[in-house]
Amino acid sequence: MIKVGIIGVGGISQVAHIPNFQKIENVKVEAICDINEEKLNYVAEKFNIPKKFTDWEKMIEENLDAVVICSPNVYHAIQAIKSMENGKHVLCEKPICLTVEEAENIFKTVEKTKKVFMGAFPRRFLGETIILKKLVEDGFFGEIYYLKASYLRRRGIPGLGTWFTSKKLAGGGPMMDVGVHMIDMVLYIAGLTEPKIVFGSTFEKFKDKAVDGGWPPIDTRKGDKPIGKMEVEDLATGFVKFSNGAVLFVEASWAGNSEVGLKGSLFGTKAGAQLPDPIESKNPVRIYAETNGVISDIIPEIPKMDSYFEEVKHFIECIIEGKEPITKKEEIISVVKIIEGIYKSAEKNQPIEY
Numbered sequence: 408m409i410k411v412g413i414i415g416v417g418g419i420s421q422v423a424h425i426p427n428f429q430k431i432e433n434v435k436v437e438a439i440c441d442i443n444e445e446k447l448n449y450v451a452e453k454f455n456i457p458k459k460f461t462d463w464e465k466m467i468e469e470n471l472d473a474v475v476i477c478s479p480n481v482y483h484a485i486q487a488i489k490s491m492e493n494g495k496h497v498l499c500e501k502p503i504c505l506t507v508e509e510a511e512n513i514f515k516t517v518e519k520t521k522k523v524f525m526g527a528f529p530r531r532f533l534g535e536t537i538i539l540k541k542l543v544e545d546g547f548f549g550e551i552y553y554l555k556a557s558y559l560r561r562r563g564i565p566g567l568g569t570w571f572t573s574k575k576l577a578g579g580g581p582m583m584d585v586g587v588h589m590i591d592m593v594l595y596i597a598g599l600t601e602p603k604i605v606f607g608s609t610f611e612k613f614k615d616k617a618v619d620g621g622w623p624p625i626d627t628r629k630g631d632k633p634i635g636k637m638e639v640e641d642l643a644t645g646f647v648k649f650s651n652g653a654v655l656f657v658e659a660s661w662a663g664n665s666e667v668g669l670k671g672s673l674f675g676t677k678a679g680a681q682l683p684d685p686i687e688s689k690n691p692v693r694i695y696a697e698t699n700g701v702i703s704d705i706i707p708e709i710p711k712m713d714s715y716f717e718e719v720k721h722f723i724e725c726i727i728e729g730k731e732p733i734t735k736k737e738e739i740i741s742v743v744k745i746i747e748g749i750y751k752s753a754e755k756n757q758p759i760e761y
């Protein structure tokens with residue numbers, strides 16, 4: 408039996424991780440921790456979880472195999488490091504941490520403790536990611552030299568006034584929160600790491616007309632007391648040049664007068680691809696190819712995957728089989744570098760070189 412403890416039992420824990428771990432044979436959600444006691448009691452009762460803690464440092468001393476970190480972003484690195492030092496495998500929510508220094512410390516601890524450390528990037532388990540990654544590895548796209556990643560909302564700030572909009576607790580706004588998903592997805596598909604130059608800008612144009620976007624789901628917010636302000640950007644954009652000359656353009660917003668949705672593109676020397684928003688079923692993944700000299704579009708059949716379930720299943724397999732997790736050190740550090748670089752560049756008004 409693999410015993411799991413979860414730190415932070417808000418939206419992502421209640422909607423995805425707890426029910427998904429409870430579907431896997433020989434896995435038990437043994438303990439949960441949250442500083443909000445009303446929510447802690449509600450979740451423990453709803454999901455029948457035996458042990459409850461308000462102090463995560465106490466929970467990680469328990470007899471657990473793994474800790475899942477679903478707390479506000481600022482705590483991820485310290486909770487991951489201390490959990491591994493206490494002999495626990497770790498699944499850590501995105502954004503893995505706030506700075507490159509924190510990311511390096513996490514991986515020093517992985518090397519020292521030999522524990523499984525996996526980043527929670529569910530988009531890696533989507534059908535389109537799996538199919539495109541395989542085609543990239545088979546050389547179908549040739550050399551990939553330009554990538555686009557976009558996650559835009561028209562009006563939708565998560566938990567307005569909660570930790571999500573606190574600079575100290577979240578570390579940043581939409582680029583940290585949702586841009587991270589698309590950056591990780593396109594870089595993973597393209598097999599690209601080593602960002603060298605990052606240039607970014609952030610905007611705060613919707614502070615006075617900010618609208619709560621409904622995440623975390625209202626029924627998961629028991630006892631939350633949003634008292635904070637909107638201290639982070641509502642839109643961020645970045646331009647990244649990699650050591651091999653490839654370029655990424657990324658944009659992420661919680662509010663803006665723009666089209667909405669998640670999109671990605673890959674431009675390769677032999678073929679390219681467009682990743683449309685998965686909820687737009689009429690707009691499939693499209694591969695821009697050339698077949699026997701004829702410019703042609705290919706619409707691949709994409710398998711439907713339950714990406715959040717596949718994510719936790721992979722984590723458990725890594726623990727049981729001693730496999731290396733899908734999220735590699737260089738990949739995680741590259742994504743953290745890009746986001747850190749965008750914020751630093753926006754603040755200093757100059758490109759950041761790594």
Ligand SMILES: NC(=O)c1ccc[n+]([C@@H]2O[C@H](COP(=O)([O-])OP(=O)(O)OC[C@H]3O[C@@H](n4cnc5c(N)ncnc54)[C@H](O)[C@@H]3O)[C@@H](O)[C@H]2O)c1
Pocket residue numbers: 414415416417418419420440441442443446463476477478479480482500501502527528529566569584622623627
């Ligand atoms: N992978 C995804 O698709 C996805 C989706 C949503 C959120 N997330 C990530 O998951 C994390 C949690 O997000 P959420 O939407 O569940 O937020 P949430 O606000 O619903 O839940 C966070 C919980 O952490 C608790 N908490 C705060 N400080 C704590 C502490 N020191 N110790 C223990 N608990 C503490 C809060 O009381 C709250 O219940 C964030 O890092 C977020 O970026 C990932």
